[in-house]
Amino acid sequence: MSNLDMENALNIWQKTLEHLKTEIDDISYNDLFSKTKEVFKVKDSTIWIIVDSTLTKFRIDKFYKNSINDFALNNFGCHFTFIECKEAEEQKSKVDLVNTTQTDIENSKKPRSLLPEYSFDNFVIGESNRFAFLAATKVANDPVPVLNPLYIFGGVGLGKTHLMFAVGNEILQFKPETNVVYTTAQQYAQDYFTASSSKDPKAFQKFYDYYQSADVLLVDDIQFLEQKTKTQEEFFKLFELLYTEKKKMVVTSDRPANQLQNFMDRLKSRLSYGLAVDIKKPDKNLRLGILQKKLPTHIPNPEDVPIEALELIAEIYEDRNVRELEGALSRYIWYCVSANLPFTKENVYPILEPLVKGMGKEGAPADVKVRDIKELVASYYQVSVSELESESRKAKIVFARQMAIYLIRTLYDLPLKQIGSYFGNRDHATVSYSIDKIEKDMKQNKGIKQDIIYLTHKIQGEK
Ligand code: ADP
Ligand code: MG
16 A cells, blocks of 8 residues: 555544444444554554553454454555554654555565455365465465466455455465565555656656565455456456466455446456356355464353354355455354443343344344244244234133244244234233243143244254
8 A cells, every 4th residue: 555644544444434324333433443643653454543541452352453454455555553542652762654555565575565464374264265265375376376366256254355365365475575565456456556647757767566466466356446447457468478478366356256336357367267167145154264274363261152152143145245244243242241241142032133234134043043933933823923923812822822922932033022022012011921831841741841842942053
């Protein structure tokens, strides 16, 4: 990010804050981020933000930094580091913090924004990404480029950038002198624009030197070049050059090359020279594997979190991407830690509920579960679902209704009021009464206890 100065760094931070505001709850936001208005320094593509205390820094680093940096990286090609205000003061008095961004980039072979924590080692493999993973490791390890470029495509948050970084990191690990150049297509377009509008006669040369000197070129989210004809032409030249010089290239995109719109045919065909691999949404096994892998980065004692809780998160996050899945894990851990709640399976739903609901998709998981339970209980007691939801006071129906309410509460721990809403808007006192009633009945009547065991197994077994 050659033109990153303090002012646009602050701008980027403000945009990131706006995004965060929509992602996390108000209390955490106000607590942690409302006072973070100062940039401490900028170096390469790292922006230091001052925070008010060590605790705030700890909480941000632990629970939010990854997703903040995902966002910043994807949107602005930079990332954030947080520094506590006292430490910032001390450092300020010691060093004269000249903003050396430009020279730093020119003098160093260090890649921009290639986050070291994205490696092959911590990439969890499943059916949906196996082929992409294998291709990426092959590209990283081939002495000369065979599959050039490697074109990785798929929806957001599925691990494209992760894999691309892993290629860069792997190459650097064995050949640290390699000039790995990472850029987002957006950044590339910006650099090109800056060079063309600069008064400095050497600006273009610097732009060319920077990209043409790449031994490995990693370009993220190439779809951003859609409609940017001039930049496409420029990129085409760069591509041709590096290709002829047998420099490895990895490109990511949200869709296959032939589906890029307003995109030069020549460039589309170049992008298809090598190998195209796609990443799909993770299945439940992979989601669970990822949660298990990420857990130790969230808490010092990962063994405190039972596998059942992770399984439930993986299950609720059906049809979601990995980034959302990670967000769910952070939230769960953070709530349990801060409210001193045990890491139980029962606490998963209440904590994730606002996120799950916020997704606003038809048939949100809680609704689906409730519907399943209603259907099961209704058929078991030979009543209809609409009777369960009705005003009817017939003993048989009342009992089945109470049972459904009891099961929903004990299995998913939804708020009473919400449960009431699934049964013709009954108030929370009625819901609470139903639960007490079944608990009482169950103690006196063995048959009811057996019903509960049977129905619970049925519900859990069918998950
Ligand atoms: P994309 O570039 O496809 O939008 P990212 O590479 O930024 O997605 O991935 C989003 C987040 O999900 C990152 O934190 C990344 O580490 C994580 N992630 C995605 N896939 C995997 C995986 N298979 N194993 C571990 N982490 C993953
Ligand atoms: Mg990405």
